[in-house]
Amino acid sequence: MEGYIDIHSHILPGIDDGARDFETSMEMLRTAYDNKIRKIILTPHHKIGRHNARPEKILELAREIGEAARAADMEITFYVGNELYYSSETVHALEERLACTMAGSSYVLVEFGPVDSLEHIRGGVYQILSAGYCPIIAHVERYESVCAKVEHVADLAAMGCYIQVNAGSVIGQCGMGTKQFLKKLLKRELVHFIATDCHDMGRRSPKLLECARYMERKFGKEYTHRLMCGNPACVIENRYI
Numbered sequence: 001m002e003g004y005i006d007i008h009s010h011i012l013p014g015i016d017d018g019a020r021d022f023e024t025s026m027e028m029l030r031t032a033y034d035n036k037i038r039k040i041i042l043t044p045h046h047k048i049g050r051h052n053a054r055p056e057k058i059l060e061l062a063r064e065i066g067e068a069a070r071a072a073d074m075e076i077t078f079y080v081g082n083e084l085y086y087s088s089e090t091v092h093a094l095e096e097r098l099a100c101t102m103a104g105s106s107y108v109l110v111e112f113g114p115v116d117s118l119e120h121i122r123g124g125v126y127q128i129l130s131a132g133y134c135p136i137i138a139h140v141e142r143y144e145s146v147c148a149k150v151e152h153v154a155d156l157a158a159m160g161c162y163i164q165v166n167a168g169s170v171i172g173q174c175g176m177g178t179k180q181f182l183k184k185l186l187k188r189e190l191v192h193f194i195a196t197d198c199h200d201m202g203r204r205s206p207k208l209l210e211c212a213r214y215m216e217r218k219f220g221k222e223y224t225h226r227l228m229c230g231n232p233a234c235v236i237e238n239r240y241i
């Protein structure tokens with residue numbers, strides 16, 4: 001089986017607000033494996049002005065959990081990245097290699113504040129695009145200004161960025177309002193990636209199977225495959241979507 005690709009995860013131990021220790025990381029990996037996830041981009045938070053793990057540390061931890069996963073008979077391939085909390089210094093951090101692009105590609109996973117204005121988000125997207133990167137907006141359903149209208153998401157996509165939503169949000173774990181909004185985006189094929197954004201073994205666990213089955217029923221196998229396999233593969237291979 002080809003398996004799913006999770007482009008947004010916080011599985012590395014003790015590095016951000018994700019897995020608190022190595023044991024939790026291994027539990028999360030078992031759940032991910034049982035959910036048919038076979039490739040994972042590891043994306044710890046990177047926030048300017050905070051203590052952030054350097055790329056070398058992220059690579060070191062990725063190797064450690066990769067070895068542990070293989071020893072536990074879980075054939076999962078790992079890639080490194082960051083979830084970048086946007087600021088005016090974000091591009092500088094990328095250019096100075098203080099932060100990671102996605103799997104060494106030109107794609108970057110970018111997070112904004114939940115109450116950031118649409119103008120601020122558009123400005124951030126423009127700055128990242130102008131520097132030659134391909135921004136993927138993380139969990140777009142969290143931003144109040146963007147979610148005010150479906151057209152706001154359409155406008156951001158038209159600028160040249162990509163839209164990621166969380167699997168839990170798609171199936172209603174964040175409320176029916178969010179689920180209905182995402183239905184509208186999915187009907188118009190304005191979503192490019194569905195990922196877990198997993199942080200723990202509780203409400204934010206690395207599960208994709210339930211969402212995949214829901215997506216196939218509602219939106220078809222082809223679009224589901226594109227969001228969970230095809231487009232993520234383009235990121236890893238640094239190809240255009």
